[in-house]
Amino acid sequence: MLDIIGERLVENLSVSLPDLTRAICESSLMSLDYVPMGQIIETLPSPVLLAVSTGVPFEGEILLVIDRTLLLTATELMLGGSAKQLKEDETGEFTAIELGFGERVAAAILAELQRALSVVGSAELLLDRVETDPDSAGIVKNASLCARMKFSVAMAGHVGILEVVIPYDALEPIRPALSKIYFGNRGEDQRTWHDLISGQIERAHMDLEVVLAEEAIPIQKIMSWQPGDTIDFGIEEGEQATLVGADEPMFKVSLGKRNNGFVAVQITEKISKKEELEEDGSDN
Known part of the structure; x- marks a missing residue:
């Protein structure tokens, strides 16, 4: 002991x-x-x-x-x-x-x-x-x-x-x-x-990422991209995005700008693990 x-x-x-x-x-x-x-x-x-x-x-x-x-x-x-x-x-x-x-x-x-x-x-x-x-x-x-x-x-x-x-x-x-x-x-x-x-x-410290949009694009189109090409996701100020930490969605956020001109996000909703499981179950 x-x-x-x-x-x-x-x-x-x-x-x-x-x-x-x-x-x-x-x-x-x-x-x-x-x-x-x-x-x-x-x-x-x-x-x-x-x-x-x-x-x-x-x-x-x-x-x-x-x-x-x-x-x-x-x-x-x-x-x-x-x-x-x-x-x-x-x-x-x-x-x-x-x-x-x-x-x-x-x-x-x-x-x-x-x-x-x-x-x-x-x-x-x-x-x-x-x-x-x-x-x-x-x-x-x-x-x-x-x-x-x-x-x-x-x-x-x-x-x-x-x-x-x-x-x-x-x-x-x-x-x-x-x-x-x-x-x-x-x-x-x-x-x-x-x-x-x-x-x-x-x-502890955690790296956070803001996922603005996700879109499926044919691989042939991606292979044809060249420097200078523009990819339009149709994202505007106030759009909803997802805050991700350790590869797990954590919060829903709204895009915006601060007075200094920097891009910022405002947390609007917490994503619980229970909600994710329910959504996965409904897809099945």
Whole structure:
């Protein structure tokens, strides 16, 4: 189940981080392992942003580890930059501004983790504090075993690392649900996927075509056409036409002109799929 939660978090981040940074984000789950807290602290990069969270259903704190590349890339993009001048090999401490934006990034990630956890039950996570010193962010004893999900997050040509660390003791309230096999359902849990797909659709682009007229012409006549020949379809201003998207008729439109002289169309009627099927049935 933690694998499923991790994959859902990947999908959520690919939508929420672009909303925050105005840049395309590609994330992936690199690994899910179980290691002592002490080993996690020993392998932390420097500098690093450590966000400590509390909330239900966990009994205890959970930790977000955001590396320098991910934090500075997100900060630069949120400030309106392009992150092209980011030097990934620097080791200076974070500024107060960077820490402030780091809190926003951590809060956004926690919100998406909360949504991903809905597959096993309701959750409510709150950002408690942000640290840069690993010793100050120790949420359990070094010997305590933790589940660690490591993610790769790519934005603006840079690849950062995000880790979600959940101690075993904190997982106790939802451990029975984690041991179950998830086949999916049509309940409220699917609302997350509905929202994700809706967000992607809103960002998509579609090419539209206005079909002014259709006429069957003998192939012999077409073969005799030469440059300069005129083909009269008898179309006048105010004539009805069809607006087509993805090879599907979508609207009936009326032709006209704007004040600037440009040709324009006014939507007069929506073409439903049901109407098309009825028309096809009547022809048969």
